[in-house]
Amino acid sequence: MHAEIKLRRGKDESPKRFHPWIFSGAIQHKPNDLLPGDVVEVLDFKGNYIGTGLYSDGSIAIRLISFEQTNIDSEFWETCIANAWNYRNTYVFPYFADTNTYRLFYGEGDGIPGLVLDVYGKTAVFQAHNLGVYKHREAIAQAIIKVSGGSITAVYDKSKEALPQDHSHGVNNGYLIGDNGAEGLVTEYGNQFKVNWVEGQKTGFFIDQRENRKILASYAKDKTILNTFCYTGGFSIFALNAGAKAVHSVDVSAKAVALTEENVQLSGFSNQHEAHVADTFDFLKANDNTYDIIVLDPPAFIKNIKKRHKGLIGYKRINEMAIRQIKKGGLLFTFSCSQAMTKQLFQSTVMAAAIEVGRKARVIQHLEQPTDHPSNIYHPEGEYLKGLILEID
Numbered sequence: 494m495h496a497e498i499k500l501r502r503g504k505d506e507s508p509k510r511f512h513p514w515i516f517s518g519a520i521q522h523k524p525n526d527l528l529p530g531d532v533v534e535v536l537d538f539k540g541n542y543i544g545t546g547l548y549s550d551g552s553i554a555i556r557l558i559s560f561e562q563t564n565i566d567s568e569f570w571e572t573c574i575a576n577a578w579n580y581r582n583t584y585v586f587p588y589f590a591d592t593n594t595y596r597l598f599y600g601e602g603d604g605i606p607g608l609v610l611d612v613y614g615k616t617a618v619f620q621a622h623n624l625g626v627y628k629h630r631e632a633i634a635q636a637i638i639k640v641s642g643g644s645i646t647a648v649y650d651k652s653k654e655a656l657p658q659d660h661s662h663g664v665n666n667g668y669l670i671g672d673n674g675a676e677g678l679v680t681e682y683g684n685q686f687k688v689n690w691v692e693g694q695k696t697g698f699f700i701d702q703r704e705n706r707k708i709l710a711s712y713a714k715d716k717t718i719l720n721t722f723c724y725t726g727g728f729s730i731f732a733l734n735a736g737a738k739a740v741h742s743v744d745v746s747a748k749a750v751a752l753t754e755e756n757v758q759l760s761g762f763s764n765q766h767e768a769h770v771a772d773t774f775d776f777l778k779a780n781d782n783t784y785d786i787i788v789l790d791p792p793a794f795i796k797n798i799k800k801r802h803k804g805l806i807g808y809k810r811i812n813e814m815a816i817r818q819i820k821k822g823g824l825l826f827t828f829s830c831s832q833a834m835t836k837q838l839f840q841s842t843v844m845a846a847a848i849e850v851g852r853k854a855r856v857i858q859h860l861e862q863p864t865d866h867p868s869n870i871y872h873p874e875g876e877y878l879k880g881l882i883l884e885i886d
Contacts, residue, residue, distance in 0.1 A: 495534045495545065495565075498523045498555065505537040508544055508557060511871040513606050515546070515555040523548075529660060530624035532565045547607075547625025551657060556606035556623060567632045574636040577603045577610075585865045594679040594688070595865045596700050597637070601875050602867040609655075610637065611696040613688050616673040617645045618696040621652040624660045634669035647671025649690055666691070678759075682707055684730045685759045687752065694724065694749075701878050702727055702790065704863045705826070708882070709788065710735035712824055716785040719743065721773040726753030728788045728826075733762040741767045741784075743776045777814040787815045788826045795831035804831060805842055812846035816854065819885050828860070828880040836879045843881060853886035 500508075504519035521538065529550045535543045535557065545565065546557040563569055577598045585595060597617060598610035607623035617637050621627035634648040648670045653661050675691035681703055690697035706727050709718075714736035720728045723742035732740050740762075742753045750768045757766045769776060773791070789811055795804030808829060815825055829839045836859070847854040860880030862868075868875035 495532045496524045496527055497536055498533045499536045500538055502538040513557040513601050513872055514553050517552055517554040520554055530628045547623060549623055558605050570632045571636040573605055574640045578640045581865055591683040592681050594681055594700060599866045601869045601872040611700055613679050613690060614677050615646045617648045618690045619648055619650045620655045620696055622655045627652050630669060638670055647673040651696055684734055686756050699724060699727060701862045701866050705860050706731040709826060713737040718786040719784040720788045722791045723753050724749050726756045729753060730756050730760055733760055733765055739765050743769045743771050743773055745772050777818055781818050782820055785820055786824045787819050789815055790828045793831040795833045798833045801833050808842045809846045812843050813849050816847055816850045816852055816885055823885050825883040825885055830878050832874050832877040839879050855884045857882040857884055
C-alpha cells in the first residue's frame with residue numbers, strides 16, 4: 494500500500510483532466526512521515542482515487558506517473574520503457590537514415606515526469622530530474638537493457654546535475670549497467686559527432702535539434718553561415734556537409750568550441766570553418782552584413798515564469814542584432830528552448846525585434862522538437878522547443 498494524499502476541494506480538477514503536476518497548495522492532507530521520492534496515491538477531496546505519483550518537497554509536490562492503481566515495481570518500469578520503445582519503433586526509427594542517437598524517453602511526453610533517456614549508439618544516458626525517479630534507477634536500467642533486446646549494452650546515470658540541489662547531495666554519476674567509457678562517435682543523418690556523455694552538457698548532445706539541423710542543410714549550399722551558441726557544432730557540421738561556402742561557429746565556452754573543431758575535423762572541412770570563443774552579442778555587433786544564414790540557438794533565457802520579463806528582453810535583443818546584421822535576403826533560424834515561452838509569445842518577441850530594426854521579415858517555417866521528444870496533450874509545457882525560419886529583406 495502506498496501513502497495517501499488528499500487534495501483540497503476545487504484543486505483536484507487539473508489531475509482529473511490528466512495533467513501530471515500537483516502543486517503543494519492543492520494538498521489538504523498528507524502523512525507526517527512522508528519523504529521526498531516516496532510513491533503516493535492521490536485522492537480527491539471526497540477520497541476517490543485520482544492517480545499514483547512521486548512526492549517531492551518542492552512547489553510541484555506530486556508528479557503523477559499513473560492514473561490507474563498499480564504497483565510501482567520492476568514490471569511497471571518495464572512496461573513504461575516498452576511503451577516508449579514501441580512508440581519510437583513506429584514513429585521515429587523508420588524515418589531515420591544513418592542515425593544512431595535519439596531520445597528514448599522524454600518525461601511527461603512518455604508518461605513519467607522527470608525521466609530522460611538519451612541513447613548514443615549502444616549507451617543509454619539516464620537522467621532523473623526528481624528524487625522519485627532517481628530512487629528507481631536500477632529497475633529502469635534493467636528495463637532498458639531488456640526492452641532494447643541487446644541494442645543497448647550500457648546505462649550511464651547522469652542525474653547529479655539534473656536533480657534539485659537539495660536532493661543531489663551524495664549522488665554520484667556513473668554506470669548502472671555495463672561500461673562503454675566516457676565518449677563515443679555517433680551518427681545523425683550521416684553526420685558524425687564525438688559525444689562525451691560524462692563531461693558534456695545535459696546528456697552530452699542536443700538531440701532535440703536533429704530535424705532542424707537537417708532543414709538547415711537543405712538551405713546551406715554555397716552560403717556563408719554563422720552558428721551562434723554552437724556547443725559541439727551540430728548546425729555547423731550539417732551545413733558543411735551540405736556544401737556551405739563558409740561556416741563560423743561561436744560559443745562563449747572554449748571547451749565547446751574545441752569540441753566543435755574536433756567534429757569539424759572528423760568531417761574534413763577545416764578550411765571552410767572558423768571557430769570563435771566569444772560572446773554572441775559582442776560577435777554579432779562586430780560583424781555587419783557578413784552572413785547569408787544566421788542560427789540563434791541560445792540557452793534558455795527564461796528559467797522560470799518569474800524571470801520571463803528579463804528573458805524576453807534577452808530574446809528580443811539578440812534577434813534584433815541578428816536581423817540588423819544579416820545580408821539582404823538572408824535566412825534567420827531562431828529558437829527558444831524556454832518552457833515558459835509560448836510559441837505565440839516567441840513569435841511576438843521576434844516580431845518586436847524586426848519592428849525595432851525596420852526590416853521586412855517573412856516567416857518561411859515554424860520549427861519544433863522532433864518526434865522522439867513527444868508532448869502530452871494534457872501537458873502543454875512539454876512543447877518547450879520553438880523556432881522560426883525568417884527571410885530578412
